[in-house]
Amino acid sequence: MSYRLTIPGQEKELRRSFTREIAPDVWMLEGYISDYFLIKPASSNVFLLRDGDALLMLDSGTYPFYRERMLELMRRYRADGVKRVDLMLTQGHFDHASNNDVILESGMDWRFLLQEPEVRVLDYLADWMADFRDLEQLYDIYAQFDLGGITAPVNLASRISVGLARSILQANFRLMFLGIRNLSDRATILPSAARVKRRFGQVELEGWEVGRFFAIHDASHTPGHISLYDPENKLLLSGDVTVEINPAFYYSSLERCISTCGQFRRMAEEGYIELATDSHRSTTFFPDVMRTLRLTPFDEIEMTDVARGREECIRFFRAFEDFYSRLRDDILDVHARMGEATIPEITEELRAVDDAAVNLRKAMRFQRIPGRLDVLVAVVLKEAGATSRREGGRVIFSPRA
């Protein structure tokens, strides 16, 4: 079973998404992004890459709509001598993993290769709620939810109790994830201890070898997040390393996003990457979403679906490297100016900063686009090693000296 809350008219929208062979025997099935995440969640791009008599499928998306498109490609390759399909996930989030069980219908042998640190993420509800609970220790997160729209009950409930707000949120997420079968119980685990190092010019990466591919363990968006490198096509699929909502969770690492984008930029400079895209680049849906929500891109390269050639690839990774670095630096500047402050206080102060990176994030509202300014602040403080103390019900952070 996959995601089941598709709303009327959405199938028509999904049908606009493209299926494109972006390199020989490398297929990109464009996913979906809407202007209302909590009602019409994103669906990741899905990639199918032939490797001799095997087919690697990277991510499976959210909506059942995509199953037939995946099966059609699998049937075609099966008829052409492919014997096995290997499913891998850049991450375990539901928008990447809700059609995992489509491989059972492939008519081929299959394996679901799952990186060990990501196993717990596939327990969707427990994983998300644990992240909310970690943030609860630092500030009243539910009071940060929009008072307008469908998150209003969560905000209002937070005035009564944290537990009530959490229960309402949890009930909604439970419904969202209901009945999704992601095959986590049938996965072949890639142990952390089995990771190997590989060098590409100046850049050394750690990950798992899978056929001709290298699954790079970047631990950016999630603890077990991977990007996929295909040396034959000089192709880098960066998953959610390059998405505007990072760090989307308290367990996300903005520092790993910055350093990973830097490594990929260097690989492009040194001629190892000439084709790059990620899990949510979309020319069919993204421009509309940006327009509807009045979001201004920090760089036009955001609006592409696939970066082609050395220069575009360098620009793509550099743009995200700069974007993340500016977010971090702006927050640390604000905090240094303010002195001791709580996360909501720093978040409020950040709203006064006028910078393309921060402006994009200010304009994202959690129910519409799942990028939370308060979570960004919390992660930056954590990774900067800011010390904190509890005073009454408030957790106060001191800027680093």
Ligand SMILES: [Fe+2]
């Ligand atoms: Fe994603």
